[in-house]
Amino acid sequence: MAFFPDISLRRAIVLLVVVVSILTAGTGITVKLTTEHLVNDDARISARDWAQFLAVNLTDLKQIAAGELPNASSLAFLEATRKAGQVFRTVIFNREGYSQLVADHEGIKSVDVSDFSAEAARSVASGSTVIDISEGEAADLPAYFARAYVPVFVDGEPAASVAVFVNETEQRANFRNTFLVAALILCSITALAFGMPAIAWYRRTKEKQQVDRRVRFLANHDSLTGLANRVRLTERLDGALSALPSSGGQIAVHFIDIDHFKEVNDLLGHDGGDFLLSTLGQRLGALTRIEDMVGRLGGDEFVVVQTGVSGKEQAEVFAQRIASAMGEPMYFKEQKIKIDVTIGVALAPADGMTSERLLKSADLALYKGKEAGRNRITIYAHEMDDLQQARRELEKAINDAIANDRFVVHYQPIFEIGRHRLIGFEALLRLSAQDGTLIPPATFIPVAEDMHVIDKLGAWVLRSACRTAATWPKNLTVAVNLSPLQFQAGTLTEVVAAALKESGLEAHRLELEIIETVMLQNNERTVAQLRDLKALGVAIVMDDFGTGYSSLSYLWKFPFDKIKIDRSFVQSFEKAGDDAATVVKSIIALGRELRMQVTVEGVETLKQADFLHESGGDQVQGFYFGRPLPASEINASILADFPKTLPVTAPLDRTNVTPVRS
């Protein structure tokens, strides 16, 4: 309804009332004026007609005006007029304006004491009819009547004035009623004409308001849980913070994150995930007081704002309650779900006085808790800011390095232990920082994964390593590490094939090292991708073997070409002694059984090298044999020297092994 402007309901109602009032008042006034006008006209006309009628028909008027009684015919006339009803009085005045004869309900009689009438005198003097209309004031007068004074001339001489009083009360009532009905009908029609669209408009406004309210609710709330969303929560939190100095207490912000939500979500499907989130939302709602706030910031992140807190201890106790409430099992389609949460807590005023800063502090504490292994409560500490700062710098360094090609690949030699010869290198990525230092991959790869740039980076390492290896003698291989995330896009096989094609490296010279997390995302797609890769002719290596919790089962799931025993085993020889050695020996034996080669990495000492030689491991890698080096150094001198510098007789000993320059 475009012609109704978008105004507020209150203003609309006021407008409507004004319009209806004006209409009613207007109609009322119109009815009154019109009725009066018409009644007056009618009164005038009938009074004049009656008076003229009498003036013409009373033949002895001149005599009557002179004080004589009317003759018989005039009497009959007057009598008839008196009984006609509408004329309730007739008075005959002399030409000076004094009454001489009166005919009314009491009869016809000549007056003893004359009354003077100015109107009668005026009618005679002016020679024209004088009419006036009165509302009856006296008891013997009708409520509304008209008087007409008609001058009578006999032989051109003024003789008398005949006054006729006509009762117009009934006539007026008739007019009034007729008009009132007409006006009422008119009013109703007008009201309908206005009212119908007004009602329709009102209903639309109502609907619009409801929609507006819903939109506003949605804008402020999370549609799944009905909890406040980020906008609403920060608004309310800011409100509470600004009231804080006067109220004295503290405010605790609990940042809650569901551990491994993605896995639960994958397992239960979308509906199950939604069910989980809304159930947790309800639990949080039930746990908090009216003055507290609960919000969902998106995904699996909830925030509880606890007001009137005395300090850290009280906040921590509450966080514990949140964690245990969230950890209560629930059932979705008869399936039991149980989750853990990680909670970061920050307190105002100490950890921030704006919602932004406080949420950030709580988020930092949460992040710290996740890093420390999840399922815990972490209270914010100021050092966490430095952590955040460092992280931001690292992200910047990664972006810069991608833009300016500042990543470098180092290569660490791998030796075949039995035949004492170099068989290849492992490509290890480094980030060269602005100041020239090299940042180790353990620091930046998890960040690159979080930043979703690992696919790009991994593809670059593959191309780079293949290109370098293609310049080496044909018996040397290159091993490239893959992030589990590189399996997610499903394009890894193409990426690898392209790197091989571009560099001209034969596929069998490329080894791909994966860690068991890849197998953990053990869906058919991952295994299918591994098979496709293997079909290209590249070798697949299970890296960091022994560090996971169910490593063995993965060995049945895929025919790996090689197992790399994690360096922690060799390095705990000194501490754990025989046990670690036994494990290493067992894995080597297992590899034999499964026809998988076994590489031992992290060999730092001659003693360790000796042990591995004795244990029958296939390959070794470690600082003792050579540190990772840039391709240029590998290419220039060392490559040529490797075959000669390797020990030729077992056991290996320090004198005939020249470690690669470190």
Ligand code: C2E
């Ligand atoms: P990793 O695959 O286990 O690589 C071997 C790591 O052990 C390398 O660390 C290497 O420098 C170190 N190392 C070699 N010999 C010894 C030794 O005798 N003693 C000790 N203590 N350490 C030794 P680096 O280069 O810092 O790499 C760390 C991890 O970063 C790698 O562990 C690998 O998981 C990851 N990484 C390296 N490059 C890449 C890459 O291009 N892509 C991906 N996704 N991950 C990479």
Ligand code: CA
């Ligand atoms: Ca590796």
Ligand code: CA
């Ligand atoms: Ca490793």
